[in-house]
Each structure stands twice: as C-alpha cells, then as structure tokens.
Amino acid sequence: MQTTKSNITKFGLYSSILLTILTIITFGFAMTAIPPSGPCCTGNCMEYPFSNLLTYYPGDYRWMYLAIFQLLTFLIFIISIHFIAPTEKKIFSFVSVAFALISTMVLLTDYFTQFSVIPISMIKGETEGIALLTQYNGHGIFIALEELGFIAMSIALFFIAPVFSTTNRLEKSLRWLLYLPLILNFIAFVAYSLMFGIDRSYRFEVAAISINWLLLIPIGILISIFFKRIIINESNT
8 A cells, every 4th residue: 555655656746747847848839839820920920711821830830749748747647636635635636637638638639630630731732621720710729629728727727726735835835826727717718808809819828828837837846846745754654
C-alpha cells in the first residue's frame, strides 16, 4: 500500500513538472502565431474565404503539435491529484477528471483536425467548407471548440481546488489559484459578449487560452512542491 501511494505521488510530481514546462513552451509558440485576420490584424489581413492561408503554414500550426502533448499531460496531472484526494473530497476530484476529459477530447479533436485536414485540403485544391473550419475564421468551428475546451478546463481546475486544505499557506494559495481560471473566464466571456454580442470573434478565445495557460504555470509549480513535500514526508516515516 505504501509503495502504491509512493508511485502515485511520484507520478503526480513528474506530471506537474512536465505540465509546467510544456505549458511555458506551448504558450510561447502560440504567441508567435498572431492571426493575420480579425481584430488583432493590423495590415494585409486575410479575408473570407481565407484562400491564402497556406502562406502561414507550417508556422501558425506548430504550437498545436505541442498543445497535443500539453493536453495529455494536463489530463494525467488531474488524474494524479484525484488519486491522492481524501475520500470525502473525491467527489470534487472525480468531477474535475470528468471535465478534464471533456476539455482534452474537445481540444485534441480541434487541433488534430486543424493541422491534419486544413493544409493538405488546401494543397489539393479541396477548399469547400475550409472557411468554416480554419483557425483564421473568428466565428468558425475551430474558435468555438477552443472556447468550449478551455471553459471545460477552467471548470476542471475549479473542482480540483477543494481537494487542497486551508490549513497551510501552500495549499491555501493553490485553492485560490485553481478557482481563478473559471472566475476570470466567466468575467471575460460576459464582458466580450456585452461589448460585441455574438460577433466577439476570437477575442474570448485568446483571453481563455491566456488565462488558463498563464495560471497553469504557477499552479503546476505549486502542485509539484506539494507532491515533493508528500514524498519527503513518506521517506521520513
């Protein structure tokens, strides 16, 4: 039993460290892929039907390959916390796992479809329906699925928060950090919806990615410290 618990905590430690590293790298690559269309475009903007999107391939797609590994690590990370949660709090961690699965599946499908379907279809001249699928369409399927995926991710983080106690500074800080993504995403969604209605383009999507990933970095660091402390305590007993 002790060996099993030790394996779980080490798994949690490694997954939290890897999640932090992958999030930093993926976010860095994503920030270099500024959309040449929509509200962030300042000149030479791509317009519907986005027929020259191959100009930005593969540069604007590299971050999605990294995001695949980051998402899989995120799911493992949440599952690791579920296994160390106290019995009376496993209802919260189990709900978190469910939303992490939803987030991971939605975003994996979104990214894999984007880099596996769009470029080769354009190369072969099969352009029908591409405008609705491409990441450059601010009201397309790609943006909608990203919004859904990152909302689900923030809900997963929200429900994992009660697993941690309020008896020490580290866990208390963790609880607040884990609550923040959903709160900030809710505020951003309401704000952009009030300002732009249903024509919010990719504004909320960019906000959701930034909120979730920027907060995942300190969350990953603190949870790695949390798991490290458990491992040290186990080795001293």
